[in-house]
Amino acid sequence: MLLRHTPETLTDRSALTVNPAKTCQPIGAMYAALGIHNCLPHSHGSQGCCSYHRSALTRHYKDPIMATTSSFTEGASVFGGQANLVEAINNIFAIYGPDIVAVHTTCLSEVIGDDLGQIINKALADGKIPKGKRVIHTNTPSFKGSHVTGFANMTQSMVQYLSESTGKRTGQINIIPGFVEPSDMAEVKRILSLMGIKSVLFPDTSEVVNGPLDGRFHMYPKGGATVGQISSAGDSAFTVSLGRTASLAAAKLLDTKCGVPFENLDLPIGISATDAFVDCLRKTAGVSVPDSIMVERGQVVDVLTDMHQYFYGKKAALVGDPDQLISLAQFLTDMDMKILYVVTGTPAGPKFEERIRSFTGNKTIVKYGLGADMFHFHQLVKSGKPDIIFGNTYTKYIARDEDIPLIRVGFPIYDRVGHQYFPVVGYRGAMRLMETILNALLDRQDRDAPEESFELVM
Amino acid sequence: MIEILEARKKQIHETGSEVAFDMACEKVSVAGSVSQRACVFCGSRVVLYPVADALHLIHGPVGCAAYTWDIRGSLSSGPELHRLSFSTDLREEEVIYGGEKKLYAALTELITAYHPKAAFVYATCIIGLIGDDIQAVCRKVAGEQGIDVIPVHSEGFRGTKKDGYKAACEALFRLVGTDEQSIATPHSINILGDFNLAGETWIIKEYYRQMGVEVVSCMTGDGRVDEIRRAHKAAMNVVQCSGSMTYLARMMETDYGIPFERVSYFGIEDTAEALYTVARHFNDPAILKNTEDLVRNEVSRIYPEIEKYRKELEGKKAAIYVGGSFKAFSLVKALRHLGIATAIVGSQTGNKEDYEYLEEICDEGTIIVDDTNPLELSRFMSEKNVDLLIGGVKERPIAYKMGVAFCDHNHERKEALAGFEGMINFCREVHGSIMSPVWQFSPARRRQAEKEERSNANTINKAACN
Numbered sequence: 071m072l073l074r075h076t077p078e079t080l081t082d083r084s085a086l087t088v089n090p091a092k093t094c095q096p097i098g099a100m101y102a103a104l105g106i107h108n109c110l111p112h113s114h115g116s117q118g119c120c121s122y123h124r125s126a127l128t129r130h131y132k133d134p135i136m137a138t139t140s141s142f143t144e145g146a147s148v149f150g151g152q153a154n155l156v157e158a159i160n161n162i163f164a165i166y167g168p169d170i171v172a173v174h175t176t177c178l179s180e181v182i183g184d185d186l187g188q189i190i191n192k193a194l195a196d197g198k199i200p201k202g203k204r205v206i207h208t209n210t211p212s213f214k215g216s217h218v219t220g221f222a223n224m225t226q227s228m229v230q231y232l233s234e235s236t237g238k239r240t241g242q243i244n245i246i247p248g249f250v251e252p253s254d255m256a257e258v259k260r261i262l263s264l265m266g267i268k269s270v271l272f273p274d275t276s277e278v279v280n281g282p283l284d285g286r287f288h289m290y291p292k293g294g295a296t297v298g299q300i301s302s303a304g305d306s307a308f309t310v311s312l313g314r315t316a317s318l319a320a321a322k323l324l325d326t327k328c329g330v331p332f333e334n335l336d337l338p339i340g341i342s343a344t345d346a347f348v349d350c351l352r353k354t355a356g357v358s359v360p361d362s363i364m365v366e367r368g369q370v371v372d373v374l375t376d377m378h379q380y381f382y383g384k385k386a387a388l389v390g391d392p393d394q395l396i397s398l399a400q401f402l403t404d405m406d407m408k409i410l411y412v413v414t415g416t417p418a419g420p421k422f423e424e425r426i427r428s429f430t431g432n433k434t435i436v437k438y439g440l441g442a443d444m445f446h447f448h449q450l451v452k453s454g455k456p457d458i459i460f461g462n463t464y465t466k467y468i469a470r471d472e473d474i475p476l477i478r479v480g481f482p483i484y485d486r487v488g489h490q491y492f493p494v495v496g497y498r499g500a501m502r503l504m505e506t507i508l509n510a511l512l513d514r515q516d517r518d519a520p521e522e523s524f525e526l527v528m
Numbered sequence: 529m530i531e532i533l534e535a536r537k538k539q540i541h542e543t544g545s546e547v548a549f550d551m552a553c554e555k556v557s558v559a560g561s562v563s564q565r566a567c568v569f570c571g572s573r574v575v576l577y578p579v580a581d582a583l584h585l586i587h588g589p590v591g592c593a594a595y596t597w598d599i600r601g602s603l604s605s606g607p608e609l610h611r612l613s614f615s616t617d618l619r620e621e622e623v624i625y626g627g628e629k630k631l632y633a634a635l636t637e638l639i640t641a642y643h644p645k646a647a648f649v650y651a652t653c654i655i656g657l658i659g660d661d662i663q664a665v666c667r668k669v670a671g672e673q674g675i676d677v678i679p680v681h682s683e684g685f686r687g688t689k690k691d692g693y694k695a696a697c698e699a700l701f702r703l704v705g706t707d708e709q710s711i712a713t714p715h716s717i718n719i720l721g722d723f724n725l726a727g728e729t730w731i732i733k734e735y736y737r738q739m740g741v742e743v744v745s746c747m748t749g750d751g752r753v754d755e756i757r758r759a760h761k762a763a764m765n766v767v768q769c770s771g772s773m774t775y776l777a778r779m780m781e782t783d784y785g786i787p788f789e790r791v792s793y794f795g796i797e798d799t800a801e802a803l804y805t806v807a808r809h810f811n812d813p814a815i816l817k818n819t820e821d822l823v824r825n826e827v828s829r830i831y832p833e834i835e836k837y838r839k840e841l842e843g844k845k846a847a848i849y850v851g852g853s854f855k856a857f858s859l860v861k862a863l864r865h866l867g868i869a870t871a872i873v874g875s876q877t878g879n880k881e882d883y884e885y886l887e888e889i890c891d892e893g894t895i896i897v898d899d900t901n902p903l904e905l906s907r908f909m910s911e912k913n914v915d916l917l918i919g920g921v922k923e924r925p926i927a928y929k930m931g932v933a934f935c936d937h938n939h940e941r942k943e944a945l946a947g948f949e950g951m952i953n954f955c956r957e958v959h960g961s962i963m964s965p966v967w968q969f970s971p972a973r974r975r976q977a978e979k980e981e982r983s984n985a986n987t988i989n990k991a992a993c994n
Contacts (some may be wrong), residue, residue, distance in 0.1 A: 072608055075642060085633035087590055087617035094591030116653055116684035117557060118567025122595035125921050134902060134925045141557045142685040147657065158560030166562070166903065177589045178653040178685060181623060212589035213623050213654075285972030287906035287929050415590075440619075464597070 073471045076448045082441060089444035089464065091389050092415025095210035096174050097123040098220030098249060100137055103172035105255075105273020106228065107294030110168040111137040114155055114184065114207075115176025130482040131252075131279040131490055136289055138162055138171075142178060151184045152192070159190075159205060160198045166289060170204040170297055174224060177212040204297060206231035216416040217481070218315050218391050221249040225273060225320040232297055233304035235328035242306040243355055244330065245271040246320050248313035248337055248393050249481070250495065252276035252293070257493035258312075258338070261348070264362055267355045270299045270306065280490040304328035308354045310347070313337045313393030314425075315418060336425075337393050338495045339503070340401025341370060347496075366497035373501060374405065377508055380528070381405040384511060387456040389447045389465060390480035392418035392438070398460060398479065400429040401500065405507075410456050412436045413447040444468070458510060475510040479503075536561070539899060541883070544892035551883040553898040562901040564849070564922055565876045567684035569652055570596075571692020574939070575772050576648050576680065576699060578723050579751035580604035583614065583644035587631050587662060588652030590617045592684075600939040602723045605730075605750050609644060618654070628660050635669045635677065645753035646676040648699055656683040676753075678702050689851070690771060690877050697776035700747055700756060704780060707757035715810045716742035718762045718786075720777055721769035722793070724749030725939065728946035732793055735803055735947060739818045741810070747773065760784045764809055766791055766802070771852040771877050793946040794858035794954075796827060796834075796865060826948035834865055837955045842867030844915040844962060849897075849905060849923055850937055853878030853886065859918055859937065860889055866955060871912035874900050902926050913976065915962050931970030933961035 096113060100123045103111035113120035120139035127135040140146070140154040155173070162171055173186060186207040190199075199205055208227035210220040225246060245262065247255045256276040262269045277293030303309070303324060309332035311321035321332040333354070338347035344367075352359055374381075384407045388395050392414050399409050409430040414422070417439035426436050435450060448468045451459065459469050462480045469476035483489050493499040512528055519525065538552035557563035573596050576584065586593040593615030604610065616634050618627050631649070639647060647669075651662055662679045670677040680699045682692050717736065722729050729749030736743050744762040745755035765777045765788035777788035789809065791802035800823045807819040846868050848859050853875040860870045870890055874897035875882070886896050895908050906926055909917065917927035920938030927934040935957050937945060943953040967973045 072611060075609070075612065077641075083637065085616065085630045086637055087593070087613075087615045089597065089613050090590050090594045090615060090617070092590060093594035094589055096591070112560070116567045116569075117563055117565050117688075118570045118684045119591070121564070121566040121570065121922075122591070125599075126595055128922050128925060132925055134929060135922070136562055136902065138560050138562050139557070141559045141561075141563065142653075144686055147653075147685045154559040157558075161558060161560030165560075176653070177591075177623075178657070181654045181657045211620070212591050213618050213620050216590075281929075283929055283931070283970060285929075285931050285970050285975060287902065287926050289903055440617075 072467050073448055076445060076452065078449065078452045080446075080449050080453065084441065087415070087443045089448075090415050091413055091443050091447065092216035092218075093126075094177070094212035095215055095217060095220030095223065096176055096212060097126060098217035098222070099172075099174035099208055099210045099224035101127060101249070101275065102221045102224035102228075102273045103174070104135070104278050105275040105294055106170055106172060106300070107296045108169035108290045109294060110162055110166055110171050112158060112162065112171050112173045113137060113139045113176060114151060114173050114186065115140060115178045116142045119176045126482060127279070129484045132487065133279050133281060133490075134287060135279065138166070140179075147178060147182055150182055151179050152189050155184070155186070155189050156193045156196065156198055159193045163198070163200050163203060168203075168290065170206065172224065172227075173205065173207040174210045174220065175207075176210070180209065180211040204231065218249050218393070218416050222316050222319045225317065226323050228272060228300050229303070229320050229323045229327060232300040233324060233328055234301050235304040238305060239307055240302070240305050241268060241355075242302065243267055243269045243351070244303045244306045244309040244324065245269055246309065246311040246317040247271055247274070248311075248316040249391060250312075250337065251489050251493065252278065252280045253489065253491050253493040254495040254499065257496045257499055261363065261496050262351065264360055265348075265351055265355065265357050266360075267351060267357060270295065270303050272300050272303065304330065306330050308332065310335060310350055310354070312347070314421070315392045315416065336400065337397040339394065339397035340404060340500050341367070341374070341497070342400055342404055343397045344496055344500060363497070366501075370497045370501045370504065374504060378406060380508060380511055381407055383408060384458060385410050385456040387411040387447070387451055387459050389413040389444065389459075389461040392416050392422050394480055396422070396425050399426050399434075401503070403429045405504070409434045410454060411447065411450040413442050413450070414438045415442050458507065475514050477507055477510060536904075539897065540904075541887070541896045543887050543890050543894045543896065551880055551896070551898060553878055553880060553883060555899070557899055562903065563899060564901065564920075565899055566689050568686045568689065568692040568695065569650060569682040569684045571689035571772070572650060572680050572682035572696040572699070573692070574600060574723070575693055575696035575748060577610055578602035578604070578748040579648075579753060579756070580610045581607040581645045581752050582610065583638055583642060583647040584610055584650070585614045585616070585634060585638060585647060586650045586652060587616045587627065587655055587660070588618055589654070590615050592650070592652045593617075600723070601725050601941065602749060603727050604724075606752075609642060614638060623654060623658055626658060626660055627655070628662075628665050631660065631662065631665050632669060635665070636673070639669065639673045639675065644675065646678065646703060648678050648680050650680045650682050652682070653684040656686070676703060676706070688877065693772040694775050697773065697779065700776055701779050703753060703756045705757070705760040705784065707754065710758040710761055712744050712758070712761035712763070713742045714763055715740065715812060715815060716744050716762045717764045717766050717806060718744050718759045719746040719749070720765050720767040720788075721773035722746060722749045722946070726941050726944040728793070728944045728950060731944055731947040731949050735822060736806070738822050739803065739807060740812075740815050741806060747776065760786065762786060764788065764806065766806055768793055768802075769852050769854060771854065790854070792854055792858040794855060794950065795862035796830070796948065796951055797861055798858045799947050799951070800827070830948050830952050833952055834955055837959045838865065838867045840963060841959060844868045845871045845912060846916040846918060847872035847905070847909050847912070847914045849874045849900060849917070849919045851876045851920070853882035855937065856886060857889065860886070862951065862954060866958060868916065868958070870894055871914050872897065872905075872908045874898060874905075906930060916958060931967055931972030933958070933964065933967070935961060
């Protein structure tokens with residue numbers, strides 16, 4: 071047992087994180103930046119950060135992940151990283167030719183106190199940024215928030231730098247999809263196109279990190295929201311942002327900067343959350359919901375009804391990122407499952423807890439921020455065993471030690487494929503997620519059934 | 529040649545070209561390049577990580593601990609404390625007011641809970657800046673808990689990955705020599721620079737056992753603190769992966785008079801040469817005889833199998849991009865056994881002598897490159913039309929997208945590649961990937977096949993005309 075070191079008695083730790091249920095901001099910013107077309111994310115810090123983030127994203131997506139680094143040295147950390155960044159910007163445009171460079175900081179450059187806005191202005195003044203090209207930045211101190219915060223910050227910076235209001239409102243709807251998979255972003259776009267709504271979705275990593283094999287290495291794959299599209303978001307009629315932690319900041323800024331009103335919804339994972347999403351789109355765009363979507367909804371409700379006896383009373387434990395956890399908690403509750411524990415390393419705040427409890431009730435143990443790590447989650451699991459666990463790849467140690475089925479959701483997933491291509495959002499996503507859960511439960515039932523009650527028809 | 533950053537031109541060389549060979553390596557990467565390299569912390573972490581009964585606490589914000597949580601396949605035959613991720617998870621207030629208190633509390637708590645044999649405390653980037661005196665904290669905790677608590681000065685920006693190896697060697701050296709009670713036989717060695725990826729240390733240890741050589745410690749594959757403490761009792765240090773551990777071997781030579789030899793356990797010749805080097809060093813008839821028997825048996829066992837693979841792989845071309853250059857040497861030779869020519873070879877951390885040696889052993893027209901980036905690498909790969917790339921996690925999907933086979937020779941290798949046993953695994957893996965039917969679906973392979981068909985047709989036409 072790999073986690074034999076986890077004792078059953080719960081201990082509170084303040085000085086220590088064991089097996090984190092989060093990682094640092096910059097990787098979220100890098101992932102968000104990949105959602106801009108022809109964009110090269112740039113890490114302003116030591117070489118290792120960039121290398122770790124690229125490796126982590128490569129393991130998760132099994133696709134090439136491109137990003138550059140300021141390659142900090144001892145000198146840079148004494149005298150500041152300005153020279154490194156200006157040189158980097160110069161080199162990046164000269165050799166890699168992106169449309170846009172999206173810079174994020176690291177704990178090192180944050181502590182040094184590099185003023186990125188000022189450095190970028192200097193690069194511009196020195197003619198290091200070719201005409202028509204853009205450099206944007208966001209601050210991602212690793213000692214605050216989590217990877218989700220980094221994603222939120224970079225998305226907000228896209229609005230800050232790129233979205234413009236020309237005074238002429240278009241009928242377009244902005245979608246800020248949150249820290250979700252490329253498959254989810256593509257699914258949201260598909261729903262909007264089925265509803266006949268003109269929209270811009272950013273960041274959009276679909277066909278960037280899940281591109282096809284076409285025999286060539288593409289520094290910049292086909293996908294991503296273009297600078298022009300993000301710019302046009304300032305003229306849109308409305309913004310729908312999905313997930314409070316990852317998307318609210320950008321939506322708010324679009325409102326204050328460009329006067330685009332918004333509604334922030336839960337990630338459309340599960341039937342109720344997708345209903346809310348589709349309904350919001352219907353109202354704001356003034357369209358009716360097409361039959362094709364109603365059929366998808368009807369099918370997922372049909373399967374749930376057919377199989378609901380197998381979900382009844384099943385106990386679930388969830389660990390992951392706040393926005394996903396909220397929608398998952400709602401979906402599982404809708405499926406008549408009992409949520410025992412919800413844990414996120416992200417300091418998601420009391421609103422997160424409130425939202426979870428609004429679905430699951432007061433008995434659920436909710437833990438976030440400091441001390442909320444996989445070790446704590448494991449202790450909870452030991453203290454009262456759930457029937458099923460939801461979490462990222464790192465949860466597999468717990469699932470194995472405690473012999474509990476695991477549903478892989480969230481980031482990172484290093485040991486399975488599918489998340490890149492099959493969404494969990496929308497009615498189609500709900501169907502897939504439900505199928506995955508059902509199969510896990512039924513496989514377990516089959517495995518454990520005594521021979522005489524080993525069932526053929528389930 | 530392809531378009532290359534001016535500042536990078538001196539880090540790329542084509543063997544047999546007119547340009548004089550003068551590799552500018554061991555440099556910090558150019559700012560703004562998509563470097564495949566990592567940092568000082570990464571270097572220290574990979575070297576110390578396999579010490580399985582030590583506590584590894586990473587002092588800094590959570591990222592450095594999160595990204596190095598159980599990503600290296602260094603196996604342990606016993607304790608697995610190294611596979612957990614411990615971080616002080618510094619937050620803003622500690623960045624402002626200092627993290628020493630938190631470090632002290634974390635260390636105390638962990639040592640009380642897990643009773644490790646020793647503790648390593650890794651300093652990450654910002655520790656140097658916020659001025660935490662981790663040395664003092666470590667000393668204090670060591671006094672209170674009665675175990676060695678060793679600071680590792682691995683701030684990411686303080687150089688390259690190589691400097692991280694050095695910091696790790698310094699940390700290990702503090703343990704070496706702290707056990708005076710043990711004794712070792714006159715024919716005893718330490719294995720340095722093998723990390724037991726996929727169980728490789730076990731294969732090598734078994735060879736030494738058969739030879740009649742005692743292995744006192746392995747640093748750090750399947751490593752144990754107590755073994756490292758008595759490492760100074762060994763009669764010889766056998767150093768693999770020269771980049772990471774030569775520094776420790778040198779220190780042990782100076783302070784304890786232990787001679788060392790650099791070896792490689794990849795490929796047939798290099799494995800045999802490694803074992804013979806040790807046997808010759810002890811110059812004991814029994815050991816020499818055992819080694820001869822071992823090598824003869826193993827080679828005659830694996831050779832016919834390699835021949836089978838060679839028949840299908842003859843004439844293929846490979847690109848190699850690995851961390852240390854020593855590994856690159858072995859790979860060039862190992863591939864030759866399979867009839868595969870090396871068209872491109874590079875490393876993240878090679879030095880000038882390494883690259884000169886590479887030029888010597890590579891065929892004419894081979895591109896030698898230091899600290900490359902994906903754009904360069906992919907262009908070289910399509911220019912040379914290679915069939916195989918040997919590299920690590922970040923290179924794998926690049927190869928696949930281009931329709932090129934891949935073999936992981938880094939942390940994520942799933943098969944042991946060391947020793948004679950490892951050579952067979954290596955051949956099988958290379959064969960499996962190169963000959964896989966998946967490539968029939970790759971547009972790149974189809975384009976290449978069409979091109980070849982056209983040029984064949986042209987040759988035939990020309991011949992017909994003549």
